[in-house]
Every structure is written in structure tokens, then in C-alpha cells.
Amino acid sequence: MKKGGTNIYCPGCKSFTVCRAIPPTRTGKPKAQRWHRTDHEDISWFRRGRECLSCGHLFLSAEVDEAFIEELARACTHKIANCPAIAADVRFAPESGH
Numbered sequence: 001m002k003k004g005g006t007n008i009y010c011p012g013c014k015s016f017t018v019c020r021a022i023p024p025t026r027t028g029k030p031k032a033q034r035w036h037r038t039d040h041e042d043i044s045w046f047r048r049g050r051e052c053l054s055c056g057h058l059f060l061s062a063e064v065d066e067a068f069i070e071e072l073a074r075a076c077t078h079k080i081a082n083c084p085a086i087a088a089d090v091r092f093a094p095e096s097g098h
């Protein structure tokens with residue numbers, strides 16, 4: 001396997017750090033890399049297994065059209081605004097100096 005890695009966001013470190021590509025099977029998932037939701041045919045992505053070289057966290061990343069992230073953020077905002085139960089669970093980062 002190729003050494004090195006790419007500086008990407010690690011959910012373990014919660015920061016950008018060097019993570020190398022690994023087979024998705026190492027995270028216990030099937031090795032297929034091209035996926036789409038059967039309940040949302042327009043949602044497709046390319047899956048990669050990742051290993052953080054700082055904390056050792058194994059995770060899956062999904063490459064999507066960046067516009068999809070905007071759509072996701074809008075959907076989350078909409079859902080929070082319309083569902084008090086979800087809003088109660090959301091923790092916002094504290095404002096600085098507060």
C-alpha cells in the first residue's frame with residue numbers, strides 16, 4: 001500500500017491532519033467505492049477508507065459534489081427550525097468572549 005497520505009479532516013482529532021487511504025474493508029465495510037442511496041437516487045458518492053496517522057482513527061470519507069454540502073446545510077437548518085426536539089439537542093459552539 002502507498003505510504004503517505006493527504007491532509008484531510010479527521011473526526012477523531014477534529015482537525016485537519018494527514019490520513020492515508022486504506023481499503024474500506026479495514027473499517028468493516030464492503031470494498032465497493034461507488035455508492036448511491038436507493039431512497040435518494042440523486043445522492044451518489046465515492047467512498048474511501050482512511051486511517052489517521054496522528055490518532056490511528058479509521059473512518060470512511062465520501063467524495064461528493066461540493067454543492068451537496070450546501071444543500072445538506074440548508075436541510076439541517078430547515079429541520080432544526082421546524083423540529084423543537086432536534087433544536088433542543090443541538091449544541092452551538094459558544095461565542096468567543098462569552
Ligand SMILES: [Zn+2]
Nearest residue numbers: 010013052055
Ligand atoms: Zn486523527
